[in-house]
Amino acid sequence: MRFRRTAILGLAAVAVAVALPAAAFAHAALVRATPSASGLVNTPPRQVTLQFTEPVEPRFAIVSVTDANGDQKTAKAPRRSPADRNTLVVPLERLAHGWYLVYWRVISVDGHPVRGAFTFAVGPNPGPAPQFVIPSTSETAATPKLIAARWAALVSLMAAIGLFVLRIAVARPLVTRVAGSRLRRVTLAFGIASAVALVAIPVYFLLATSEFALRSFWDFGDVFPLVRASAFGRGWLDLELVFALFAGAAAIAIWLDRPERRARSVAALIALGGALAAAGATLLVPGTSGHPGQTAPRGLSLAFDWFHLASGSIWVGGLIGLLVLAASQPAAQRVAALVVCVPRFSNVALASVLVLIASGIGSAIKQLPTLATLWETSYGQTLLVKIGLLAAALLLAAVNLLRTTPRFRASDLRPELGPPAASLLRKLVGGEVLLVVGAVLGAAVLTSLAPPSKALASIGHANARVGPGRVDSVVQKNGYRLAFRVTPNRAAVPNSFEVGVTRNGRAVRGADVTVNFAMLDMSMGEQEYRLPERSPGRYGRAEPALVMVGHWGLEFRVAPRGGSPFTVVLVDKANG
Amino acid sequence: MRGQATAIRLAAACLALAAGIAAVVIVVLLIQDAI
Numbered sequence: 001m002r003f004r005r006t007a008i009l010g011l012a013a014v015a016v017a018v019a020l021p022a023a024a025f026a027h028a029a030l031v032r033a034t035p036s037a038s039g040l041v042n043t044p045p046r047q048v049t050l051q052f053t054e055p056v057e058p059r060f061a062i063v064s065v066t067d068a069n070g071d072q073k074t075a076k077a078p079r080r081s082p083a084d085r086n087t088l089v090v091p092l093e094r095l096a097h098g099w100y101l102v103y104w105r106v107i108s109v110d111g112h113p114v115r116g117a118f119t120f121a122v123g124p125n126p127g128p129a130p131q132f133v134i135p136s137t138s139e140t141a142a143t144p145k146l147i148a149a150r151w152a153a154l155v156s157l158m159a160a161i162g163l164f165v166l167r168i169a170v171a172r173p174l175v176t177r178v179a180g181s182r183l184r185r186v187t188l189a190f191g192i193a194s195a196v197a198l199v200a201i202p203v204y205f206l207l208a209t210s211e212f213a214l215r216s217f218w219d220f221g222d223v224f225p226l227v228r229a230s231a232f233g234r235g236w237l238d239l240e241l242v243f244a245l246f247a248g249a250a251a252i253a254i255w256l257d258r259p260e261r262r263a264r265s266v267a268a269l270i271a272l273g274g275a276l277a278a279a280g281a282t283l284l285v286p287g288t289s290g291h292p293g294q295t296a297p298r299g300l301s302l303a304f305d306w307f308h309l310a311s312g313s314i315w316v317g318g319l320i321g322l323l324v325l326a327a328s329q330p331a332a333q334r335v336a337a338l339v340v341c342v343p344r345f346s347n348v349a350l351a352s353v354l355v356l357i358a359s360g361i362g363s364a365i366k367q368l369p370t371l372a373t374l375w376e377t378s379y380g381q382t383l384l385v386k387i388g389l390l391a392a393a394l395l396l397a398a399v400n401l402l403r404t405t406p407r408f409r410a411s412d413l414r415p416e417l418g419p420p421a422a423s424l425l426r427k428l429v430g431g432e433v434l435l436v437v438g439a440v441l442g443a444a445v446l447t448s449l450a451p452p453s454k455a456l457a458s459i460g461h462a463n464a465r466v467g468p469g470r471v472d473s474v475v476q477k478n479g480y481r482l483a484f485r486v487t488p489n490r491a492a493v494p495n496s497f498e499v500g501v502t503r504n505g506r507a508v509r510g511a512d513v514t515v516n517f518a519m520l521d522m523s524m525g526e527q528e529y530r531l532p533e534r535s536p537g538r539y540g541r542a543e544p545a546l547v548m549v550g551h552w553g554l555e556f557r558v559a560p561r562g563g564s565p566f567t568v569v570l571v572d573k574a575n576g
Numbered sequence: 577m578r579g580q581a582t583a584i585r586l587a588a589a590c591l592a593l594a595a596g597i598a599a600v601v602i603v604v605l606l607i608q609d610a611i
Contacts, residue, residue, distance in 0.1 A: 245598055256592075267588070275596060
């Protein structure tokens, strides 16, 4: 029996390792630009228009148009097109013949900055393409300051809801069953967590808004009106409001609750209904103004996110409450109090963890485009760290479930089991709280990270990872041997891209070889070149295709004469 | 005196219920805004 339970918990831990909470590809993406990316226009354009997949706020947008010397050519700040909410228009000075770099950074509706760049030429004789320097601006929501504020807001909100559930439902019978026991400290912990959340939520959205609008946090007069200008700001403002309503309703519900009476009064039940409705509403807000609210089908995404957050709140708040409960009881009642509360909480925690895993897996199946995203992007790597922390917390929870809880149950007949079990419980629950709070930090980082490029999803599985520095790499595919060479494999200089194709040791001649370049770290126009046959079986050309430092997806499409075409994908890291 | 206490408790409960309903309405409006 014990083995079976261990096996179930082991499986659950493995399942956590694939539980993935949030969508990665629900951000503003550039769908059309005029002039078009890499395009040549014969009449100098009066403006650049950028059409995105969703409405973007011009007051948070940065758009620069620079010539080969790096001189700014925009005439005015970006504004929204009157005809289309998704389109930004940037008026230009009169442009001379030559090449221009457009660099943009916008804030998605979920508050994530997204950036991109492309070039265009004014002709008819623009001359050779220069090597542009991509402007560097802060375009991440993952700064330590923002992550700390987001984490504080999330952890305090989750703890407050979890502590309320523990106080009002799980620990309530304690007062009737153990004489002299008290729940006042748990109520106090709920009050503290609520107060912290009520401060941390506005601090976070004001910090984020000031950072995205490139203004000082202390410049409240300027920053506050901007909060409602973005969907992200509106969402978090609503979160503050809804959470305040929850805190008020929960305080009334606790005040009306008389735990010394077994049955609840009508007034207590009405207040409890209000508080639970407000708690449920509160837990829906982060998803609505984050990734899940932008991921179709929206209903399912929001449901997964709600269950994920609700179960996480019950787990983390309950654990903190259990620690407070153990520390606050008079020594004589401590073991007796834990005997009542721990088995009840174990059942709730087990159900919460199962829901947490199921909702994470649900999101993962629906939202992650490729498994490789897990280890190839900082988004995925953060997710792995979060899963690791949760898995470690789950191991401690398993020890509690399989060792501590049965000892508490048995301590009725064998009282000597109680004190050591209480001591073990405090250590394990303390560790569990640290790990789960760490996992929430992981979630704060995760939901702050710029998304992996859509190109990652479109290029599929990488056959090899190469670079930085000169590339000499061999890949076997469909019976062909492909020897890739990229020299010097540095950004913003002409690089030689060459592939030698052989089959059974003999050069494959007359194949049609094209290569597609996709920037993986940000959204840019893709480029495609045909590689002419330089010598028998060797196809290549020199191009300044790697226009910036970072990860590039090089998709080689090879169509041998008389054979079936196939694709090889290299993920290349190019340094400056 | 006892009737007054009961009335206060019921009023407080209704306030909590109203807060819950308001929270739900705000979230429904937020979702509609997002769509």
